[in-house]
Structures are given as structure tokens and as C-alpha cells.
Amino acid sequence: AQTVTQSQPEMSVQEAETVTLSCTYDTSENNYYLFWYKQPPSRQMILVIRQEAYKQQNATENRFSVNFQKAAKSFSLKISDSQLGDTAMYFCAFMKHVHSNDYKLSFGAGTTVTVRA
């Protein structure tokens, strides 16, 4: 079974600054997918970024980027130029590779990010 660990329950960042959220996972799989989801107070789960384990290049989506360290089983999210609208709970999630019939997303406990004006 896969486990996903987010060790930071809460993070606070000043507007326009940068914040990095940590995520580690445990798996015996070699190919898999990693995700970061954002859940603002509206509770809508929003896909922020996706990384394929067999790609060495770190994924980037505008102000959001990841640092994927496969050997260390680490998948951190960096939010640059933080905006008030980034205030949300952020979940790291794991999914097995496309050749698996298992589409289950395994989520970490989440990190609450508060952006201060």
C-alpha cells in the first residue's frame, strides 16, 4: 500500500513571497503519478500540478512548481509570488501508473496555507 506524508500541518506566507510544502511517499512501484491538489474554503478540489515519475524534469504550472526527488521519494510544491487566493488546504496525492487498473488517489493529510496581506 502507498502512504503519503505531509509533515507540515500549517504554513503561513507573506503575500508575494515564496512558500514550499513538503511531501514524502512510500511505494514499491517504479512508475506512478504524483499530484498536488488545492482545496480552498469553498471545498472545491482543484488540480494544481501533476508529475509523472518516469520524467526527470520537474513539472511547472505558472507560479507552481515541484521538486521531485525519486530516490528520496520526495515531492515538494513551491508556490512563488504568493497571492491571497492561494490560501487553501493543499493535498499531495499518489496514483499508480497507467498500466495498473488501480486509479485510486492516495492523499496526504494536507497542509493549510495562509497567505497574509
Add this chain to the structure above:
Amino acid sequence: SAVISQKPSRDICQRGTSLTIQCQVDSQVTMMFWYRQQPGQSLTLIATANQGSEATYESGFVIDKFPISRPNLTFSTLTVSNMSPEDSSIYLCSVEDGQGARRQYFGPGTRLTVT
């Protein structure tokens, strides 16, 4: 990405009753999923619902408690049966994007409170 709606958005129910949650997608999707998010917690997969077959339940979830229907490629329902206060949660449906990219998109969720 698919646009997903859920009904109701929230409800307050008495223990012992049942509630059926609807999930509607604006495009045909093969795979739909139901997750539960207990207060202050992360999301846990309840079951996978594919059209034309019975839902596949995760460990700890049973069909008698959470019956699921999937009558077509754009719609699914989850029923929470014989509710107790421990069932108070947000229930979310999601769909897989069908492009082989393993992206899942979520509905807005249904906040259920059982008194």
C-alpha cells in the same frame, strides 16, 4: 477538464435515514469515483463506479451502507444509508480524464451533517 456538479450541495439529516447524492458530468466519462472527507481530514476513496458494472468498494466500505448507481456515462449516485453522526462528512465525486494521463477532476462536494 470536465465540469462536474453535485446535488445537494449540503444537507442536514436525522440518524437512521438515507440520503442520495447525485453527480452529473458534462461529458461522457468511463470512470467515476466517490470519496469521503471527514471533518478536518483528508480524502478517502469509497468506491469506483464504472458504467455497466458493479461498483468496486475499498476496504472498510460496503455496498449495503453506500450503494452506488451508474446508469450512464455522465451520471452516478451515492446513497448513504441508515446514517449515524459518524457519517457527517463531505462526499465528493470525481472523474478520470480519459486521456490516459491519470488526472482526476472533482465535483464541488456535498456537505452532510447527521444529527
